[in-house]
Amino acid sequence: MLERSFVLYLLTILSFIGIKAQESTPEISYSGKPQNYIIADIKVTGDLNNDPKILANLSGLKVGQEIQVPGEDISDAIDKYWEYGLFSDIKISADKIEGNKIYLNIYLQERPRLTDINFSGLKKSEIDDISGKISMMRGSQVTPYLVDRAEKYIKQHFVDKGFFNTEVSIVQRDDADTPNHVYLDITVDKKDKVKVNSLEFYGNDVFSDYKLNRFMKKTNEKGKILNFFRTKKFVSEEYENDLKTVIEKYNEEGYRDAYIEYDSISRNSDNTVDIKIGLSEGSKYYFGDISWVGNTVYPGPYLSEKLRIKKGDVFNQTLLDERLFIDDDAVHNLYMNDGYLFSNIEPVDIKIYNDTVDLEMRVYEGQQATIDEVIIKGNTKTHEHVVRRELRTKPGELFDKSELIRTVRELSQLGHFDPENINPVPIPDPEKGTVDLEYNLVEKANDQIELSGGWGGGMFVGSLGLKFTNFSVRNIFNKEAWRPLPTGDGQTLSLRAQTNGKYYQSYSFSFTEPWLGGRKPNSLSVSVYHSIQTGTNSSYYYGNPYSSGMGSYGGYGGYGGGYGNYYQPPMEEDPDEHMKVTGLSVGFGKRLSWPDDFFQFYTQASYQRYDLKNWVYFLMENGNSNNLNFKVMLSRNSIDNPLYTRHGSNFSLGLEFTPPYSYFDDQDFSDPDMPDSERYKWVEYHKWTFKGNVFKPLDNASKLVLMTKVEGGFLGYFDENRKSPFEKFVLGGDGMSGYSYYGSETIGLRGYENASLTPYNEEGRQDGNIYNKLALEMRYPLTLQPSATVYGLLFAEAGNSWSDFRDYNPFGLKRSAGVGVRIFLPIFGLMGIDWAYGFDEVPGRPNASGSNFHFVIGQNF
Known part of the structure; x- marks a missing residue:
């Protein structure tokens, strides 16, 4: 820098000598001594991409400023330009001198700008990983610092992945089409990965070599069967972490003085390393x-x-x-x-x-900290009051770490934010004894669109569903809020329609307000639905049409279909058979504070009207039937994340019942000649259900999760001669009928065909009044990004259903096991596919068990 300043100082003197020789007036006598001048003008010249006025300001020189020439003012200005690192050539000269006024000319040659980067030697995914991190955007200036940093980053990126011999070459090439622009040609030769040839321990008595090798999670010998599923590459950072893990394992066994006495790493010609580790174990404490x-x-x-x-x-x-x-x-x-x-x-x-x-x-202990401010950031779509009403940490209250953790859980349950990126940051002020809490949120799309179709049983069924989970009713008449719909108040609006054109149509609407009145977490739910289903020729089905078909359209077939290999003639519509169902339900939910505030109480009133004509699949075949029922449910939900749950549990105990009409009705329902339309004019029953899930992480990173599940149900009656023809349990298969098959409750049991585990009465009609189901599921995430949640699973299940309590056998369960994958996309919801094998034969249904595939749409098992 001193040499550069001296050269510039000399050039400045020579430039002023040149000025004196060229000007005739005024006469300037220059003796080599510094003279004072007033800057009259500053002009910036050169091949510039930026505003000359801005560049002139970078010098620190200003019009009207008094400077010495020659002097430090000029050299300081030049030094400032060099410090910016944006210029490859800098010159400051005088255009002219008039008396004590000087007109400066600052010549700058800006460093070239980037046209594009061309990579060679890398895959597209590797290029994508690197491009966003080397901080070199198109149009930015290419400086030596940025080029060196890019080279170092690329090398380190691949060293971290085990490519220790990576070579990086960055060549700057002029862009012939754009002046002062360049291409960067980056060539990467990763070479081969460095792997561990041998890993030896010395001085160990407490732990065997085998155990020490198990402690080295990321540093493992190649060629050993026990390490087949473990990484064998050598990565320095991972190796250092493994050494720390070894010492931690000694500390956990009481050897608090244990340390690594020495470790050596020797390179081999075959691109491997031999590692020797000497241990000093010390005494046990x-x-x-x-x-x-x-x-x-x-x-x-x-x-x-x-x-x-x-x-x-x-x-x-x-x-x-x-x-x-x-x-x-x-x-x-x-x-x-x-x-x-x-x-x-x-x-x-x-x-x-x-x-x-x-x-x-x-x-x-210090003093207690009071919450001062609670700051919400990142809620670009969800209104702030929706977030604040879920907060358990409020201004003026004492800081409580458990309530902070609980708030994160409540915000995750909303579904409007990425649960993996809810980041509360305490900002303490010890002098005031206060703390500010800053909740950093990342909005995620959670509205869902269902547009699907399926073919099975000789027909195609299409579904169109819209689910808006962050709807805002109060902004419906606000034109500015329609982007494309009014959102932000956390309400749920669902619309769904299904049809195959001829035989089946279903329409439903539902709305949920999670905070009725806005002050308390009391929910209100309303739903309306209507379905029409006509019959088909009787020769098509053997038994119940809802027991076979495709998975997501279970009402018309399964995977392999039916009860055996029999001929199925083309389907024909039978206009003399139909089932029409119209229903309405209103529900009210309330969060409880006892026994703890994870409990919720829900009550619902529902009405369904059935219109049946020659419909042989229920106990009732013809006539109209009315179902006025009430439901009460007590539940406790403490799961931490609805998309990929790691901790917590979810239990529910429900009772659904109708008025006991038989107790105050004078009719004799034991009369076998009583028409169905009279016997079932108003159906009566009481229905009990229990469901429970428990989630437990099995590793320190809380990725591998075990889910255990138990559930069961019982459908009872008030009068033996007036058993409900509806609300039966239909067990087996994917657990979803694919369309809204009102009148029964479907329960999945993978490895068996749809509805294949449901018993039949003497008249050949489904009569599942009791069921049990147990399940174990091991889950591991593949990605937990806001754009997609994907995890794989292994599972084992067992379950069965019975017609009568006297036949109930809780140990007579049908077993299955299999593998699957779940994908949650914000716009489509949950989807998945499972393969399961049913181990037990189903009497009278030889093809019901064995190998089966099941598709999942919008639900989980």
Whole structure:
């Protein structure tokens, strides 16, 4: 820099000598000594892409400023331009001098701008990974710093992936079509991955070589069967983390002095490495006396009880950290949940004797922190009041970590934000004793469109559904709110229509307001539906038409279809058979605070009117039937994430019932000649259901999750001669009829054909009045991005259904197992496919079990 300044200083002197020789007036006597001038004008010249006025300001020189020539003012201006790194050539000269006024000319040659980057040697996915991170956009200036940084980043990117010998070449090529623009040709030669040839341990007695190899999660020897599914590439960062893991495992077993004595990595000619690790294990230690000092809020014995570590236990540093700070019921969380945001606990070794360590827990409680401001960011679509009404952390209240975590859960349940990116940030102010809470949200699309069709049983059925989960009724008449629909108030509006043109039509509408009145989380739900289904020629079906067909259109067939290999003639419409159902329901839900605030109570009143003509699939074949029923349900839902649940449970106990008309009706319903239209003019029943799911993560990253499920139902009657012809349980298959088949409840059991596990009465009609189902499901996510949630699963299921309680056998279950995948796309909802194998034969239905595929649309098992 000094040499550059000296050259510029000399050029400045020579330029002014040239000016003096060219000008006739005024005479300028220049003796080489600095002279003072007033800047009369500043002109910027060169091949420029930016505004000359802006570039002139970068020099720090201003019109009217007095400077010395030669002097530091000019050299400082040149230095500033170099510091910006945007120019490849800089010159400052004088156009003319008039008296004590000087007219400056700043010549700048801007560095070239980027036309495009051409990669070679990489796959498209690799280019996509790199392009967004090297910070070189089209039109930006190409500086040596950016080029060097890009080269270093690309190398490090592939080193992290095990390509230790990656070579990167970046060549700058002029763009012949655009002046002062260049192309960057980036050539990457990744070479081969460096793999681990051998991994040897020395000095280990506590753990065997096998166990130590298992601790090295990311550094594994090639060529060993036990490492078949593990990575064998050598990555320095992962290797260092594995060494730390080894020491942590020693610490967990009481060897708190263990350390890596040495490690060596030698390169081989075949692009592999040999690793040798020497260990010093030290002695095994145990917890001694644990005392507490500085605690005034909670007594020492109470804190020791919460710590759950006793004298004589193996000294486990990981366990100590978990019980102090990490677990939900950790000791420090007692303070954090009671406002003591600034508190801290420091465990100190006060005495080490033989193999025992006495600890003193030094507690700094500080003052309680009050929430000052709650800031909501990122809700670009959802109105702020929808977010704030779910907050459990409000201004003026004491800080509570458990309520902060619960708020994240409640915001996830809304479905309007990406649950993986709900990020609450506490901003504490210890001097004021307050904390601001900033909730950073990422909106995600959750309106859904269903446009699907299926072929089965000789017909095509199309479905069109629209579900708006963030609707706003109050803005319907606000033209500016239609983008394309009024949204933001968290209401749900659903419209659905299905038809095959001739035989089946179904229409439904539903609306849910989650906060009726806006002050309390009391929900109101309203739904209206109507379906029309005509019959087909009797020779087509063997038994019930709803028991075979395609998966997402279960009413007309399954995967393989029917009860055997029999001839199916072309379907023909039978206008003398039909079922028409019209229904209306109104429901009210309320969040409870007891036994805890995960409980909800829901009640619903519904009415359905059935119009049947020669419909042989129910106990009732002809006439009109009315169903006025009431439902009450108590549920508890504590799951953390509705899309990919890791923790929590979901239980529900429901009762649906009609008025017991038989108790105050004088008619004799035991009369076999009583017409169905009279017997079932008003149906009566009581229906009990129970469902429960529990989710438990099986790894530290909470990715591998085990879901256990149990459910069952019982349909009872008030009069044995007036059993309900409707509301039966239909078990087996994918668990969805695909269209709205009102009058029964479908339950899936994979590995068996649709409805194949439903019993029949003596008249050959479905009569499932009791069912049980158990399920285990292992889930692992493939991607949890806002644009798509995808996870794979392994499952095992067992279940069965019975007609009468005297036949009920909770151990007589049909078993199955299989694999599947689930995909949640915001615009389409949940979709999936399962393959399952049913292990048990179904009497009278030889083809019902075995290998079966099942499709899932809009639901989960």
